[in-house]
Amino acid sequence: MSVQGSAMRVLRNWPIARRDALPAALWSATEIAAATGGTASHDFQVSDVEMDSRDVKRGDLFIALKGDAMDGHKFLPQAFANGAVAAIVDRPVEYPHVLVKDTTAALHALAHAARERSPAVRIGVTGSVGKTGIKEAIFLSLDRASRGAALRSIRSYNNHVGVPLTLARMPARAKFGVFEMGMNHAGEIAPLAEHVRPHVALITTIAPAHIENLGSMEAIAAEKASIFSGLVDGGMAVIPADSPYCEQMCDIAKTYGAKIITFGAAKNADVRLLDAIPSANGGSLVTADLGDTRVCYSVAEPGEHWIANSLGVMAAVKAAGGDLGAAGLALAEMGGLKGRGARHQIAVPGGKALLIDESYNANPASMRATLKALGQTPANRRVAVLGSMKELGDFAAKFHAQLTEPLSEAKVDFAVLVGEEMRSLAAELGKASAASLGITHGFAHCDNPAEAISALNEFGITHSDAILVKGSNSVGLGALVSHFTGIGGPLAQSKT
Template sequence: MNAVARIIDWPAEATDGNTQVLWDAATAARAMKGTASGDFAISGVEIDSREVQPGDLFFALKGEAMDGHRFVEDALARGAAAVVVDRSVGGPHILVSDTMEALERLGAAARLRARGPIIGVTGSVGKTGVKEMIFAALDRHSKGDAHRSVKSYNNHVGVPLSLARMPARTRFGIFEMGMNHAGEIAGLTRQVRPNVAVITTIAPAHIEMLGSEEAIADAKAEIFQGLEADGIAIIPADSPHYPRLRAAALACGANVVSFGKASHADVRLLDMVSAIGGGSLVTVDMGDRRVCYTVAAPGEHQVVNSLAVMAAVRAVNGDLGAAGVALAEMDGLAGRGARIEITVEGGTALLIDESYNANPASMRATLAQLGRTPAQRRIAVLGAMKELGSHGPDYHAALAIPIREAGVDQVFTVGEEMIALAAELGKSDGAALGKPAAFAHCANVREAIDAVRAFGLKRDDAILVKGSNSVGLAALVAAFGKQEG
């Protein structure tokens, strides 16, 4: 069997039978500067007692409104190997002075024993998708020895938790880092200590807290502060903040690799054409070679994201062929581009699930992709974009332009912030480019579900559902994903 065949035929699960213990009691206790009540083996790490699996180590963390010590008995009943606590309890445990500090110490120990390169990913848009694509590529290359932060575990709790879960056998680690305020990524990147740091893009997400896109760029660029010696910074060449990001990376001693459509990009998009069954066939110039591959997820923004993936894979000496296969196989993630066939009047329709997150840049990108999606009618259910502060009304109203350009037939706006867009759509402007869309404003998701049902979805409709996670549009996706017409 040749190398290409081995890449393509590699199964989803590793088959070498190596299921070694994640931590033993003595090693974990020593790392956390705690005292173990006995000898036990740990196969996982968890902070939510409801998610505990047999063999897990449960951390009883203290929050502003909840103390995890209340759920110690529940965690043990679910099969936890032990619990990490700051007071003596019945059952196997590790006693520490502070459970949050203990989690950070265990994460630091996992990072210290890592035997392969670590990649950190941040950005205003696309960081979770890029993290998942890099993981898929390197997991295929390493035949199951890649590790990444799951879901969006990218904050002060999620990052050390994800590190603590990293097996000693890991050959590649990929960690997402997010923030709401300046200084947060600086703390996270010093825990992750990446060999490669990726910034996907800069957009006005969290502008309410930071005040300007320049400040957002500076906050994202904090990821370079944790880079290991001879680290590589991967940054978007097409961003207006490229010079700012590059300067920040160089100031931290990083080697800079840029990606995008710009002529100066180190990983440069040469061509993209529609692929059979959706997605894009992509040709990329990587300096010393050209690479062709397919990106299954539709949209130009996904193609640009794939350039960052290829840059990261090459930076850690991964297999570009394996990366191409992984990108060709990856569909959209739930809440982040998943394309769901739903049963409607007369047949089926396409529901595009972008319900997890929204900001002005991602809204424009997904609306443009909706406009390129074959459909009898194009429908957009758009929830409020959060954390835009005083800029919010203008950003929401400005969505009228990409809606018209995409040829959207019907818009449902959801949430108080979306009133600005509804007002803009209600204006009569014969000079505006594109056709005007019919619209209806809904105060909440429940109203939106009722309004869409009353509107009546039909065969060959394409429905985009997008908004900030707190709006709750995942409930609408679930409601129509289960309907039977």
């Protein structure tokens, strides 16, 4: 038999997997109508799902959601002008559509239909700090190993709308889905977990984010651990072993019948740190014990918190049945995200300065971690632009004032403090004398980002300086980052 004939015989006998029989298009009109109980006006297929008409692209399904202040039906012309194929609506319209009683309920129904039709392993990620970065690292690991068959929450689509929207976007052929889940108040995580029904649920860490609304660290831990309530039978709970609330979270996981994997430096951790040394690129070379194997890998992101993050990534990838080698490569190649660690070289007198963009979110734990990373960053001078940490309630003054120690330990030369809550830190620095804390050029307190820009200009950033920009998103320090980098604007808010 010729080589060509042999090749044709192999192709004819190629094994057909269940996944091969699944539809290539994301949704058809018939599938949407069946999932939502609606009525389709036309026969169509869509390639993606969108709720914001400004983000619609050619081939999308636009869901006309109704909120307290906005009605998506008003933006149907813009959505179709941008390339929408069809819409889900609650009233007859002239465009191709599926007519339903309630568009929000239809989104939820479509999300659940996507979940049920796909064989994908679903991973849920929550925690006070590091959710988005860890979510991205897990996705990159699984996407690499599955050759593009993984999905994740884009941006920080982690709330009651973003989570079901991400599910609705999951192709029938997906092999993995990674879903970020955030909250502002008690009782918000469990419904998100019920949407996703994850096979693996990971908690990054517990920190006093939103303590104003939850009242105590124990309550925060309990709320985050409610993600385990949505686990499928036999699901895996991935929990930080170094957290003071590890035992509490493990107990909660056990009540839902979860299998538990812990990660961290603790001696009893299932995924345990053995060694971590600084690497030339500012990251780390990590060796970890996973029980049945040891792995050594590089982490591109700087800071000790990313060493801990990487252990959580390895634990989640292992629990999901992913490729640990691909996870190591993903961690070695991963760059910082906009507002969450992205590093920019900006032109200044004499050459270039490093600007570290952490403008998207801040709480006491992440402030300390990023200031510590700044202190480990080689630089001529270190500058910290710190915005207020929000939703700390009665604890706000205490937590802001306590930043004197990490500022001193990071050998910050000049601090720019932005926002009303930062007055307590400014008062503390004034009392102690900033110079005595090693802040040789003192500090400036500003009411807004525009004043902070002026303070930095007056200080005079020069070649080889390193500038950390860190604060809660509502402070608006993304505008300061954009001013100095010329890249984009501040991100939209999400829950943590």
